[in-house]
Amino acid sequence: MHRRRLALTAATLAALTASLAPAVGAPVSAGAADEVEPTSPVALVGAPGAKLFREGRYAYGDLGLRVVAQGGPLEIRTKRASWDVEPVTTFTTSAGSGEVPRSMIRGFDQLEDFVDITIRDAKGRAVWSRSPRVCLNSYEPQRMGPDAPARSPYPYGCPWNPFTIGSVQGVAKGYGNPVTDFYSRTRLAAGRHTVVARITPAWAALLGVAPEDATVRYPLQVRTARGGDGWGTGWRVAGGPVAPNGAAAHPEPQPPGDGGPVPDGPLADLKSLPAFGMSVTGTGNHLAFAATVWNAGDSPLVVDGFRRRGEEMMDAYQYFFDAEGEQTGYRRIGAMHWHAAPSHNHWHFLDFARYSLLSKDQAEVFRSRKQSFCLANTDAVDYTLPGADWQPDGTDLSTACGGRGAQSVRQVLSAGSGDTYSQYRAGQSFNLKGLPNGQYWIAVDANPEGRLVESSTEDNRALRKIWLGGKPGARTVRVAPVGLITGS
Missing domain, CATH: 2.60.40.2360 (Intracellular proteinase inhibitor BsuPI)
Structure with missing residues (x-):
């Protein structure tokens, strides 16, 4: 086998599918670009109404937290000249370009401490907190407005081979890419919660993100998964030759x-x-x-x-x-x-x-x-x-x-x-x-x-x-x- 897959029950997968809703947030969408000039090349958005579905001790699903590229793509390239030297990482946004310090990259191209995420329960207590390593390449990029390109050109996922030579990851202009895995697992009780997240100060300074675009706060609901949740339970694997x-x-x-x-x-x-x-x-x-x-x-x-x-x-x-x-x-x-x-x-x-x-x-x-x-x-x-x-x-x-x-x-x-x-x-x-x-x-x-x-x-x-x-x-x-x- 070449890949590892996360196994969930059909009921949970169906519930996750049903819970996805279009992301909304503070930054300007591609469709509104002519009306208001975005203040930052990159922004963090959340999805009010996001839901996770709890099965056993854990809740699964998309937190609805996305990084959005405004004005132009956010692109990060990592390249090594040989295996005898450290790879060099550079970034490009609509506001400029530069080199990413090695301390901000884990391994070959995982963004280190890109976001801080805290989930609070209904009483305001912090019940979950993470600073996940982030791969910007997503299997679920979402257009944030009707004027965004028809599809994102960037790869799906980041490389894992220890002998990787060069990688590209990015967020297309007008797109929002998740900063957590689609099937994220969190240990949360059922009930109402609040997500408080920010692009960390080091990354915000490097990319030129204004404070109002670097932080987001929105409600999150955790429900217990049941067999009737979702739009169906069938999963199909594409087959046949590929060109x-x-x-x-x-x-x-x-x-x-x-x-x-x-x-x-x-x-x-x-x-x-x-x-x-x-x-x-x-x-x-x-x-x-x-x-x-x-x-x-x-x-x-x-x-x-x-x-x-x-x-x-x-x-x-x-x-x-x-x-x-x-x-x-x-x-x-x-x-x-x-x-x-x-x-x-x-x-x-x-x-x-x-x-x-x-x-x-x-x-x-x-x-x-x-x-x-x-x-x-x-x-x-x-x-x-x-x-x-x-x-x-x-x-x-x-x-x-x-x-x-x-x-x-x-x-x-x-x-x-x-x-x-x-x-x-x-x-x-x-x-x-x-x-x-x-x-x-x-x-x-x-x-x-x-x-x-x-x-x-x-x-x-x-x-x-x-x-x-x-x-x-x-x-x-x-x-x-x-x-x-x-x-x-």
Whole structure:
């Protein structure tokens, strides 16, 4: 699995959906921009009438607290020149731009102490208080007025990979983005409460937010969730093949032959990141790890599979596009097969990556049996690249991999995004039985057979140095840092 999801009962989810109301607050909406000039480039708003629904000891839902960009977008970019130096974060608003001190950024791009939130009960007692780390990229951006753009261009969510290179987060002009998770969990009793929140003084000073735009106070109701709350209980997962650049979601009929010469124009560029997330499994004899291959090119990697008659195999073709996203050609590059294991049950492309354990002198000792892949955009690796797709399709396996009855499948790795797999299943993790203690390397190789067409193959391999220790059944692993990036 690539993602973690918060599990709630259908009744609670339905109640949360029903509780959402358009946000209202003090700052000027995009629709009123011609009437009153906003006093700050950024403002905090609340949603009077916001509701949380209590199940067990906790209340769940959207607090209705949003940061609004006025006059222009609020954009924050974080970029590292190499893993040997700290990343640099800059901001841009309608009022200006500047650098964000490292003390105000947690990790790679989480805003530290961006807001202070206190919830008071009906007697005025503070019953909940937090200063959450904030990712401005939201799955629920809301237009604050009719003149705001039709959609926000910014990514959904912030990157988590320790080897992230560049990130972009932002609030579009005229939009309000939540400063807490949509499914926030708070330990509150049922009843009437008041939310008191502010953009902290450090961030308000940096962004030029006036005091009246930095603070908000509004009522909040907490109700006990019941089965009748909400508009329904069904949740649907989108399925089927996904296309880049808003193109049709169904591949074209199977092309004849192997395709022609590769046309001039943009190409994908696959790069490997060093392995991470290493641990010795419960048996004490297998080394588990995670590995990422990402697309640093100026075009998406698009692979279409077309089913062979009567077989659980597909012929795979790579497609090429010009700078405007128009298809210019294709080439046959191998095959896809139906992976019927219970944890998969979808179509895998062969020869996308290879994972190996190497000796100190880099001779192969063990090769992971993971050699087929469903391509999915699981990680934002560098969204500061020119042409990076900030809102890629196919971000989870349900939308990218196809069902058993599929006649064709499209799998895409968008520019700026990576695909991460964790090697923890039998045959994928490295078997340490019989291996002597000492130094080794984990090699991550993209496009190992050279079947995929890319602009460069110089960065297809990434190495991570490790040391094995312990004894049979209780092996240990120590991982070398990569520049400033330490830990496993």
